[in-house]
Amino acid sequence: xxxxxxxNTSEISRKGTLSLPHGEIETPFFMPIATKGAVKTMxxxxxxxxxxxxxxxxxxxLLLRPGLEQMKQxxxxxxxxxxxxxxxxxxxxYQVFSLSKTNKTTEDGVTFRSHINGDKVHLTPExxxxxxxxxxxxxxxxxxxxAAGNSTRERYEEAMERSLxxxxxxxxxxxxxxxxxxxxxxxxxxxxxxxxxxxxxxIGFDGYAIGGLSVGESREDAYRITKAICKIxxxxxxxxxxxxxxxxxxxxxxxxxxxxxxxxLPTRNARHGTLFVWDEGEGVFSNEKFYSQIRITNTEYAIxxxxxxxxxxxxxxxxxxxxxxxxxxxxxxxxxxxxxTVHNLHFxxxxxxxxxx
Amino acid sequence: xxxxxxxNTSEISRKGTLSLPHGEIETPFFMPIATKGAVKTMxxxxxxxxxxxxxxxxxxxLLLRPGLEQMKQxxxxxxxxxxxxxxxxxxxxYQVFSLSKTNKTTEDGVTFRSHINGDKVHLTPExxxxxxxxxxxxxxxxxxxxAAGNSTRERYEEAMERSLxxxxxxxxxxxxxxxxxxxxxxxxxxxxxxxxxxxxxxIGFDGYAIGGLSVGESREDAYRITKAICKIxxxxxxxxxxxxxxxxxxxxxxxxxxxxxxxxLPTRNARHGTLFVWDEGEGVFSNEKFYSQIRITNTEYAIxxxxxxxxxxxxxxxxxxxxxxxxxxxxxxxxxxxxxTVHNLHFxxxxxxxxxx
Numbered sequence: 001x002x003x004x005x006x007x008n009t010s011e012i013s014r015k016g017t018l019s020l021p022h023g024e025i026e027t028p029f030f031m032p033i034a035t036k037g038a039v040k041t042m043x044x045x046x047x048x049x050x051x052x053x054x055x056x057x058x059x060x061x062l063l064l065r066p067g068l069e070q071m072k073q074x075x076x077x078x079x080x081x082x083x084x085x086x087x088x089x090x091x092x093x094y095q096v097f098s099l100s101k102t103n104k105t106t107e108d109g110v111t112f113r114s115h116i117n118g119d120k121v122h123l124t125p126e127x128x129x130x131x132x133x134x135x136x137x138x139x140x141x142x143x144x145x146x147a148a149g150n151s152t153r154e155r156y157e158e159a160m161e162r163s164l165x166x167x168x169x170x171x172x173x174x175x176x177x178x179x180x181x182x183x184x185x186x187x188x189x190x191x192x193x194x195x196x197x198x199x200x201x202x203i204g205f206d207g208y209a210i211g212g213l214s215v216g217e218s219r220e221d222a223y224r225i226t227k228a229i230c231k232i233x234x235x236x237x238x239x240x241x242x243x244x245x246x247x248x249x250x251x252x253x254x255x256x257x258x259x260x261x262x263x264x265l266p267t268r269n270a271r272h273g274t275l276f277v278w279d280e281g282e283g284v285f286s287n288e289k290f291y292s293q294i295r296i297t298n299t300e301y302a303i304x305x306x307x308x309x310x311x312x313x314x315x316x317x318x319x320x321x322x323x324x325x326x327x328x329x330x331x332x333x334x335x336x337x338x339x340x341t342v343h344n345l346h347f348x349x350x351x352x353x354x355x356x357x
Numbered sequence: 358x359x360x361x362x363x364x365n366t367s368e369i370s371r372k373g374t375l376s377l378p379h380g381e382i383e384t385p386f387f388m389p390i391a392t393k394g395a396v397k398t399m400x401x402x403x404x405x406x407x408x409x410x411x412x413x414x415x416x417x418x419l420l421l422r423p424g425l426e427q428m429k430q431x432x433x434x435x436x437x438x439x440x441x442x443x444x445x446x447x448x449x450x451y452q453v454f455s456l457s458k459t460n461k462t463t464e465d466g467v468t469f470r471s472h473i474n475g476d477k478v479h480l481t482p483e484x485x486x487x488x489x490x491x492x493x494x495x496x497x498x499x500x501x502x503x504a505a506g507n508s509t510r511e512r513y514e515e516a517m518e519r520s521l522x523x524x525x526x527x528x529x530x531x532x533x534x535x536x537x538x539x540x541x542x543x544x545x546x547x548x549x550x551x552x553x554x555x556x557x558x559x560i561g562f563d564g565y566a567i568g569g570l571s572v573g574e575s576r577e578d579a580y581r582i583t584k585a586i587c588k589i590x591x592x593x594x595x596x597x598x599x600x601x602x603x604x605x606x607x608x609x610x611x612x613x614x615x616x617x618x619x620x621x622l623p624t625r626n627a628r629h630g631t632l633f634v635w636d637e638g639e640g641v642f643s644n645e646k647f648y649s650q651i652r653i654t655n656t657e658y659a660i661x662x663x664x665x666x667x668x669x670x671x672x673x674x675x676x677x678x679x680x681x682x683x684x685x686x687x688x689x690x691x692x693x694x695x696x697x698t699v700h701n702l703h704f705x706x707x708x709x710x711x712x713x714x
Contacts, residue, residue, distance in 0.1 A: 036684075036688040036690060037681070037684060037685075037688075037690075038685060038690045038692045040690065040691070040692075041691055041692060041695075042692065043676070043677075043692055043695070043696065044676070045672075045676060061688070065684065065687055065688055066659070066660075066680075066684055070659060070660055073660045074660055074662065074680055075662070079662075080678070080680070080681055080684070081677075081681060082676050082677055082681070302423065302427060303423075303427055303430045303431055305431065305432070305436075315402075319400070319401070319402060319439050320400075320438075320439055321437070323423075323431055323437070324394070324437055324438060324439070327393075327394060327422065327423055327437070328394075328395060330422055330423075331393040331394070331418070331422055333393060333394075333395045333397065334397070334398055334691045334694070334695075335395045335397075335398060335399065335400055337691070338398075338400070338691075338695075339400065
């Protein structure tokens with residue numbers, strides 16, 4: 001039985017279904033980020049009410065707290081956070097690179113100091129697989145070597161080739177009940193990306209992710225690389241663009257054949273009061289500009305009793321005004337962040353629904 | 358038509374109904390505190406789901422932000438926070454005393470500097486009534502002069518007598534659509550309390566509040582004063598114990614005839630991880646010890662997959678474990694505070710339901 005069933009490919013997206021241990025979900029989809037076992041400000045019930053199909057969580061954070069043995073004893077993340085739907089976990093590769101000041105990469109793995117208490121931790125492909133097994137994610141990501149955004153070609157090549165070797169070790173040690181995705185690296189070098197993709201296809205994975213983009217490169221480079229990669233990836237496996245992006249970027253990536261997305265943007269922007277509003281109606285998008293962003297903390301909203309977005313059907317827009325949300329930010333009530341998180345995630349959910357046609 | 362209908366007085370409580378512009382509610386009741394227009398971490402929908410009958414908000418905070426003119430333009434607090442039930446507002450007297458470092462009391466009112474930006478504000482009985490009218494609360498409290506917890510008898514007497522004069526000014530300036538409560542002052546001096554209560558009864562109010570307790574005096578003093586006051590208050594008016602208290606204190610005060618309560622304890626304790634658990638079952642109370650408090654952040658709960666309170670029927674206990682709530686505190690997820698706020702307020706709601714028989 002195939003995990004991924006592609007039903008229809010159009011100029012807009014690849015419409016399909018992905019069958020996972022915790023449910024069948026529709027592509028293309030967006031994964032809200034529950035880094036430490038909760039989407040910030042949101043309970044698992046809130047995420048269900050929002051219509052999220054799948055959540056993303058992080059091996060790195062959960063390895064530090066609650067820890068591997070504790071996660072085993074807790075019976076995995078689904079039970080821990082009381083979420084019945086699918087979960088994807090990132091492998092920790094990116095977080096080791098972005099969050100730990102001191103890290104040393106060898107062929108075996110990465111040694112780093114915990115950003116919480118400075119404890120020395122050695123993370124390897126095998127340990128990442130073991131932790132992701134303890135978490136019990138439906139989809140697990142390979143542990144990869146992530147080159148910084150402005151690296152030399154030599155460093156991109158080294159990281160890409162090491163990631164390939166680690167991909168193999170991940171495949172050899174993965175919990176067979178989980179779906180394992182390989183991660184394509186190679187910076188903005190098309191030839192390196194091609195070698196990376198082909199190497200991963202040779203090993204064979206349940207899906208393929210495009211990593212190492214959305215890290216400061218130009219949008220043109222990201223579009224070019226993603227389009228080129230999608231052309232050589234097998235049609236019958238899901239493709240995942242990691243860490244992106246803005247709504248119009250998602251529209252573009254879906255149009256060239258990406259099926260899965262995750263991004264901190266809707267939730268992080270929400271917590272800072274930057275909110276998405278539809279220009280022409282909920283779920284109405286095009287390749288042109290179809291939304292705006294408003295700063296809800298601006299004085300202009302002080303006595304504005306209209307909802308954040310008059311087009312929006314989210315819980316927040318159905319019940320609360322711009323003036324109230326602005327007030328909550330001004331008086332430091334965390335409810336502000338919850339209400340805006342609901343709104344921005346709802347925007348992304350409606351965008352994805354639109355992309356599914 | 359009488360506002361308050363007393364249906365049954367027992368050794369446990371005075372069971373009755375209070376008819377207010379935004380609904381009829383049952384006594385005795387507890388008012389969760391929405392200081393700045395939101396119960397911390399909770400939306401008005403959350404409060405409705407919790408079964409809260411009435412919320413308490415603060416004139417002082419809302420006067421500073423959003424402000425008097427803005428509140429008028431916003432159409433009042435019910436519309437602003439989308440809460441359909443009754444609201445009681447405190448007058449600002451206590452907050453002027455407790456939150457403003459520099460304040461000067463004259464016969465006219467209190468001049469203080471905003472704790473937010475240092476702006477000079479002059480709050481009078483008339484301005485307090487005007488602001489509470491803009492808020493549109495169902496029940497408004499008189500503006501009072503609040504003596505500190507360890508004042509001399511002279512200061513208590515002065516504050517009590519000034520509060521009486523201010524009570525009169527409040528009655529003369531109150532919005533007639535609102536129910537005005539007088540506040541009994543006089544520290545732990547029974548004779549001063551008696552004069553205060555009699556003075557207020559002479560003026561005539563829709564209800565009577567006991568102020569200036571729960572400020573550091575012994576529990577015996579608070580019990581003695583409250584019992585003595587309740588004996589001289591008219592039976593047909595609701596009595597409100599301001600700012601208290603622990604569950605067993607509420608049980609006591611209800612038994613001597615108090616009808617209304619508010620306290621930061623359940624919500625503040627929740628946000629600090631101190632949680633109420635029933636000893637013998639949800640809503641089972643007595644004059645003896647009937648509950649415990651647990652510190653959910655303790656290591657002993659690290660892999661405890663039982664709910665906070667096995668007896669409890671709140672949303673949190675129905676869905677999440679002690680281990681998960683503890684984890685959320687450890688990784689600084691604000692969801693922790695929301696889940697515990699739901700739990701502790703539910704405890705108080707069930708206690709009040711028990712007291713209503």
